[in-house]
Amino acid sequence: MKKPEPINSINKVETLTNTYKYINNNTTIYEVQENEVLTIIDLIDTDYEFIRELKVNDNATLNYIKIGKSKNSSSIKYINNIGKNATLNIAFFESENSKNTVETKLTNSNSSLNIDALIDLKDDAKVEYNVLTNHQNKSFSDIKFRNLLGDKSSAKLNMFSIVEETASFSKAFQNSQTILLSDDSFISVTPHLEILIDELEASHGATCGDLDKDSIYYLQSRGISEDDAKKIVLDAIRDEVVASVKNEQLSEYIKGLL
Template identity: 40%
Template structure:
């Protein structure tokens, strides 16, 4: 069955030709693939035990069910709720497959970070993955998207982060998916003085698209999004955001770094609107791209719509190659050009990983990258 043949599917939620031409990033063909909606049952999670880490509370997310140890029951609460609307129409796609979205509430502060491991198993599958996280205490979360045995698949993942008043949430997402496609749709609900720091690390997927929908409706809410995209071959990655500042003294800061080789293609399409009610707000956007080949390309389109004068705002997009002076310096110390190139790329990537506050998460990502050779 093709995604576009889902019963009662409103095709208006899928990207239109006009929008895709504007972005020069057509994703419609992936919805026309003949994918299997019947998922594998009774997956043996023991084969993924190497993804667990003793420095984390490890949770598996498989087929829209959470699997975790009983010791977490006093901290976490699991329920289900109806799907919501979003300015991002693709957010509603999962509602045609699943009746409800999975809801995880973090009621108390944990002494270790959470590692939520999403597993996808099976070829030519269409996976849905919807999780709302309600955060009532300061928390560090790592989301790991991983596949060992799958190829030619499409993942439609929804995430809604609700952060309560005066709470700080640090969330890192790392995906090492290969031979497949993933679209992650984000919504945020940040209460007064809430802070959400989100770091996205994208590796290997044929297509990885992040779409953010965030309305900053409460005073002093802060949304920081950092990301690294490391693509080669014909891999494509995109970051699309609709950010609206409504309340006073709200902050949004979106920074994405791209490392593009061979025929890789990336999209940076960010729209931030500051309404006249959002006095003294701050809105920042920045895309930085290193082109490593003649055929790699990026479409960068940062946009600000501002209706007041009392604010701080800036947007920018830069594109260049590796620093020749740095290459020369390293080569003059006896390092091969290939190794010097690798070292500079790693240093750029490390700048983003360092935005993750918790050392345990940075170490886990380093080990995961080593396992997946990225």
């Protein structure tokens, strides 16, 4: 593993700290040392079972980007450990079959977990996510899923966050937004918060519907065909999630992999 770049460096695509493509089922640990930044692109295009342990030491930042493109079905279990004043940013991009479990214990003060996911499926693809987050100290979590489901595809999302009595002044957020692009597509979402204290900020929610008809109508009124208008609206949703990586060059690189 190459040495991560200093925290004050600018991560450019051509000089990303690490770019990985995995073809085996070994347990893999990614560790970011104190005060450092690491960016990983994890391209999953096999049907193995994986374990990913993401360890972020004090005052460090890990940007983990998973691109799931397995034609069969991959299965991944994530075990996340985040240090004091450390941040784990995760971006999930799913276009094929996969089953995922994401377990995070926020045991250190001011640790942060950010998850931005795009589940963009067609044909009969199936994706499942079980996201389990435990706030044991003052900490932050923000879990967001954007789901675009066409044809006979389906997704199942279980988001469970618990805020312990020892985690006063934590923040815990969950959100899922789904657009069903066909009558045969299906989504099951279970957002759940278990809160054992009063001093915190927390929210959860899930929405499901069709494409925004007003946006499509507006574009059509400007001379754009209905099909092109729908594509523009969908691409805007995709771009919003890709932009969560907060690096323009990296965003463009990811678009090329999707």
